[in-house]
Amino acid sequence: MKLELKNIKKSFEEKEVLHGVSFSVESGRALGLLGRNGAGKTTTMRIIMDVFRANEGEVLLDGKKFKPDGSQVGYLPEERGLYPKKVVKEQMMYLAMLRGMTKKEAAKSTAKWLEKLQVSEYTDKKLETLSKGNQQKVQLAATLVGEPEIVILDEPFSGLDPVNSQILKDVITELISEGRIVIFSSHQMSYVEEFCEDIAIINHGDVVLSGNLDEIKEQYGKGRKILSANNYDLEGLKALCEDKLADKVKVLFVTKHYVVLDLNDGADQWQILDALKTLNVDVKTFGAYEPSLNDIFVSKVGEEVVVEEEETPEEATPKKKGLFGKGGK
Amino acid sequence: MKNFKTIFKFELDNYFKSKSYMLLTIIIALIAATLMFIPRIVDSVKGEDDTKDSGVESEVNEEDLRNMAIYNPEGLGDMEMLAGYFSDAKFTECTSAEEVKKLVEDEKAEGGFVIKSSTEFDFYVFNKSMDNDDMEVFTEYMRMVVKMEYCEANNLNLEEYLAVEYAEINVNENILGKDGMQNYWYCYILVILVFMVIIAYGTTIASGITNEKSNRSIEILVTSTSTTALLFGKVLAGVVAAVFQFGLIGAASIGSYQINKDYLPNMLGMFLDIPGEVLLTFAIFGIGGFLFYAFLYGALGALVSKIEDLNKTAGSAQMIIMIVYMVTLFGIMDPDSILMKICSYLPISSYSAMFARVAMGSVAMWEIVLSAVLLYASVIGMGILGGKIFRNSTLRYGNPIKLSNALKNLKKED
Numbered sequence: 118m119k120l121e122l123k124n125i126k127k128s129f130e131e132k133e134v135l136h137g138v139s140f141s142v143e144s145g146r147a148l149g150l151l152g153r154n155g156a157g158k159t160t161t162m163r164i165i166m167d168v169f170r171a172n173e174g175e176v177l178l179d180g181k182k183f184k185p186d187g188s189q190v191g192y193l194p195e196e197r198g199l200y201p202k203k204v205v206k207e208q209m210m211y212l213a214m215l216r217g218m219t220k221k222e223a224a225k226s227t228a229k230w231l232e233k234l235q236v237s238e239y240t241d242k243k244l245e246t247l248s249k250g251n252q253q254k255v256q257l258a259a260t261l262v263g264e265p266e267i268v269i270l271d272e273p274f275s276g277l278d279p280v281n282s283q284i285l286k287d288v289i290t291e292l293i294s295e296g297r298i299v300i301f302s303s304h305q306m307s308y309v310e311e312f313c314e315d316i317a318i319i320n321h322g323d324v325v326l327s328g329n330l331d332e333i334k335e336q337y338g339k340g341r342k343i344l345s346a347n348n349y350d351l352e353g354l355k356a357l358c359e360d361k362l363a364d365k366v367k368v369l370f371v372t373k374h375y376v377v378l379d380l381n382d383g384a385d386q387w388q389i390l391d392a393l394k395t396l397n398v399d400v401k402t403f404g405a406y407e408p409s410l411n412d413i414f415v416s417k418v419g420e421e422v423v424v425e426e427e428e429t430p431e432e433a434t435p436k437k438k439g440l441f442g443k444g445g446k
Numbered sequence: 447m448k449n450f451k452t453i454f455k456f457e458l459d460n461y462f463k464s465k466s467y468m469l470l471t472i473i474i475a476l477i478a479a480t481l482m483f484i485p486r487i488v489d490s491v492k493g494e495d496d497t498k499d500s501g502v503e504s505e506v507n508e509e510d511l512r513n514m515a516i517y518n519p520e521g522l523g524d525m526e527m528l529a530g531y532f533s534d535a536k537f538t539e540c541t542s543a544e545e546v547k548k549l550v551e552d553e554k555a556e557g558g559f560v561i562k563s564s565t566e567f568d569f570y571v572f573n574k575s576m577d578n579d580d581m582e583v584f585t586e587y588m589r590m591v592v593k594m595e596y597c598e599a600n601n602l603n604l605e606e607y608l609a610v611e612y613a614e615i616n617v618n619e620n621i622l623g624k625d626g627m628q629n630y631w632y633c634y635i636l637v638i639l640v641f642m643v644i645i646a647y648g649t650t651i652a653s654g655i656t657n658e659k660s661n662r663s664i665e666i667l668v669t670s671t672s673t674t675a676l677l678f679g680k681v682l683a684g685v686v687a688a689v690f691q692f693g694l695i696g697a698a699s700i701g702s703y704q705i706n707k708d709y710l711p712n713m714l715g716m717f718l719d720i721p722g723e724v725l726l727t728f729a730i731f732g733i734g735g736f737l738f739y740a741f742l743y744g745a746l747g748a749l750v751s752k753i754e755d756l757n758k759t760a761g762s763a764q765m766i767i768m769i770v771y772m773v774t775l776f777g778i779m780d781p782d783s784i785l786m787k788i789c790s791y792l793p794i795s796s797y798s799a800m801f802a803r804v805a806m807g808s809v810a811m812w813e814i815v816l817s818a819v820l821l822y823a824s825v826i827g828m829g830i831l832g833g834k835i836f837r838n839s840t841l842r843y844g845n846p847i848k849l850s851n852a853l854k855n856l857k858k859e860d
Contacts, residue, residue, distance in 0.1 A: 129842075130855070166669045168837075186448075192669040198662025214452045215670040259666060 118144040118179055120165070120267060120298055125174035127160055133322065134160055137174065140317040140327045147289070147299035149313035149330070149410075151306075153418055157322040158302050159195065162269050165300070166190050186217070191265030195272045195302075197256045201245035205231070205255055208244070209262050216263030223262070230258035235284055250281050257285065267298045274308055286311070306410040316410070320418040330410065337413055341406035342366075342386065343375035347399040351376055354398070362392055377406050449671040453679025461687035471691045475698035482702035486709040511536045514580075515549040515558035515570075522564055523591040531587040532580075546570055559584055564592050626806055632720045633778055633805040637798050639692065640732040641771045644739045645764065647688040649756075651681055651740050652747030655836075656756050659748065664840050673840065674833030681740045681829070689733065727804045727814070734821040735797020738828050739767065745832035748839040750846040759846050770795040774802050781807030791817050793824035831856075 120142050127135040135157050142148035152158045163169040165176055167185050176183040200208050206227055213223035231237040234254040239247055244255060253276050260268065273289070274282050289312055293299055303309055309316065310330070317327040326333065346354050355376050358368050365384040369377040380389070386403070393400055408416075461467050512535040516528075528537065538555060540546045546558035550570040557580045558570035567588060569581045597604045658664040667676055703710065703718040746760050773795065777786040781803045789799035790813070800817045803809045835852045 130851070163669075168668050190669065192666070194662065194665035194669075196662040196665060198658075198665050200663055201661060211452070211456050212666060212670055215449050215667070263670070 118266065118296075118298060119177075120183065121177040121180075122161070122165070123175050123177065125161065125164055125171045125176070127157075127164060127169060127171050133172075135164075135171075136322045138319065138322070138324050139174075140315075140324055142298050142300060142315060144298055145293060145296045146315060147293050147301050147313045149309035149316040150300055150302045150319065151309065151316060151410075151414055152302075152319035156319045156418070158319055159271065161319065162192070162271065162300070162302070165267075165269065166192060185267075189266050191260040191263060191268045193257055193260040193268075193270045193273055195275075197253065199244055199252075199256060199259060202243055204241055205236075205244055205247075206240045209255070209259055212259050213262040216265070218263065226262050226264060227258075230261050231255070233288060234258045249276050250278055253277055254281060254284070257288070261288075261292075265297070267300070268292055269300045269302075271302045272304065273301070274303065274305055306414060310410045318414060318417050325417050326413070333413060334408055334410075337408040337416070338406045340380050341369065341408075342378045342380065342389070343372075343402060343404055343406045344378055344393075344400070345375050345402040346393075347401045349398060357396065357398070361396055362389065365389055365392060372412075375402060375406075448675060450675045450679050453671065453676055454683050457680050457683030458686060461683065467687070467691070471694055475695045478695055479698040479702040482699070482706045482710060485711075486706045489709055510534075513538065513549075513555045515540050515546045515555040517541070517543050517546045517558075517560045520561070520563070522561055523587070523594075527590065528587055531583050543568070556580075561588075564588065564595055623808060628719075629724070629805045630778060632718070632724070633802055634775070636720075636728050636732070636805075637771070637774050637778070637802060640728075640735060640798055640801075641767065643688050643692060643732070644736050644767055647684050647736070648739050648743035648763070648767075649760065651684040652743040652756055652760055653753055654680065654684075655744055655747030655840075656750055656753055659751055659840060659843070660753065668837070668840055672833075673837035674830065677741065677744050677833045677836045678829055681737065681744050681832075684740055685733065685737055688736065724801075724805050728801050730818055731797045731801045731821065734818065734825055735793075737825045738793055738797070738821065739763065741825065741828040741832040745835040745839075745852075746849070748836040749849065749852060751843045755846045759849070762849070766794055770798060774798040778802050778806055781805075791820060793821050796821050 121139075122141070123139050125135050125138040126133060138157065138161055140148065140150075150158050150161065160169060164171050165183075165185075167176075167183075206224075209227040209231070210220070210223040213226050214220065218226060228237065228240070231240055234257060236247075236251050236254045236258065239251060239255065244252060247255065257270075257273065260270070270289070273285060277285060286308075289299065289301075293312065299312070301309060301313055314330060315328065316330050316333065318325050344354065344358070345351065349357065351371050351374075355368050355371055358366055358376060358378065365381055365388055366378040367381060369379050371377070378389075380386070390400070390403065393403075512532075514532065514535045515538045517540045525537065525539075535556075538549065540549065540558075543560040546555075546560055547570055549555040550558045550572055553572055556571070557578075560568040560570070562568065565588070567584065569584065571578065571580070593607065594604055596602070597607050655664075658667065700718055700720070703714060742763050743760065746763060747756065750756050750759050770789070773785065773789055777783060777789065777799065780786065786799055786803055786807070789795040790803050790809075792799075796817045800809070800814065804814060834856050835849075838855050839847050839852050
């Protein structure tokens, strides 16, 4: 199965919030859909689920126009929501039946997912009596109770302790290995790196980067080196490089442990090492730069001057600088 | 409309599993039914007491008599005859008007009369209750005194005179159309009832949807099934719950009334003796009107994200319902007026206007059928329109969306 979004445009009232979003994801692979708050991720997800209709563009499944019938997509919204005053089993079965299951199938699937997420002891309890973490797990069980082929998870790990996070990781890994399409949105980049082979970064309604994560990392690390020294702190090392090695390298940024350098045209690593030796720098680390997803994300969307966050009307969350906003890393 | 049955059943279960809903329905139905039995029970208990204690009855009644005061300086009339007019009272004869006034002021007498002449008297009462008719009864008594004096002065036989005055006339009333007098009160009650149901259940349906939006369960629902099926399921479950609740209470009241009819005041018949055809018309138009507004309320519920914003958004619908209610209430007096005729075809008002015309005025069958077809076609239209508004508005949080903007958005999407 291959799900493709082609040139999706969407406006609310007079404002265009998606300007031609395109990406694709295949069975057995997870796509990390990334972006700052209000970038257009949720609108994109809702268009995939046919809750919103795109003004232009199309969503295709295996080359044919995709019209989800409810059973095909399981959605875990960022803003969790089930019926707090209803018994867990009742609402799970209701959702399963809405997604096309018979009463018997719904009961079986409810039991299966509650057990898998280790919350079966709460089957007959009202949702509001459960802890936040357990409510979260019930919510995920409700997402999966219809046995969907496409699973869309929006911030699935928020509010979970490490033990529950591990349970969820196991479930997501299983979903991917079963050949389902998983679209995964999170601000916790480590989880995205762990599960997703592909990413798509949306910024202000445009896909600013998409593709295979390893290839993107390789491309971003190309010609870039990391450097640290025993006799210089990072700021001192940065100043030295900018002062004495400006003809060979450009300092890109400083991380917690390294100065990241971009080699100028014609310069190679041996020339750099020779120059450092001449300058009496006691090199501790010198090697290829492997960017983290966090670095890539920040470099694509985090360094703009934020005049006003572009919020779609349906994502009118309180305005705040994004996690990766300027200076907010 | 796939999933409609599942949604309808789930929503209906929510009502029937609600303790407050079931308790309220059963308790009110029981109270309504029991109240109708009370006169029958009292009557049978009283009947037994009458046979057991007939000897002491007069003694007991003597104690229960009301105290009244009278000052009759010219000795007009006859105290025995006066006792006939006030069978529940005993009179203290006073020696002055002041004494009468004092007895009333001290609340030793419930009322007092000072007879100035056969055509003039003063009536004293401390606090006059709404049902106090002592003055009117005494006026009747004084009229009889005047008649007696007249007969005496003119040498006439009082009995003969009264026989002429109150000659028995046999009337055979044949109402070929509607009996407005008899139909007015139940028509009035049913118009109020449908108004109450629309407002109460409309608000319940709207707040249910707003709550789902507020607790975000709507996120899961709209991604699991179609919004049209969701709206139809929710609205129809609300309608069935309302019909069940009011139907049960109504059936208990009317059924109990029919059983105890002979023991109940005739006045109740004006409210509860409703002909079957009128009930059927009420059911057809009442349910149609309720459905129409329930869909509107459902769509309005989706326009806001917080319960506190709902009143503001639902205000316009409530205003229309209020205007229709007032027009119909006043229109009942003149059901064949042009205004009532127009209102009886408009889907926003036909639910009560056409019903009132059927109960009180002259309506041809084709008019009823046309109005019902228009109403139910509008219900379907409102359901589809409501579903679209629901779909476009339900996942848009923040400030309330204006209905006009929601409609504009629909136009764009189409």
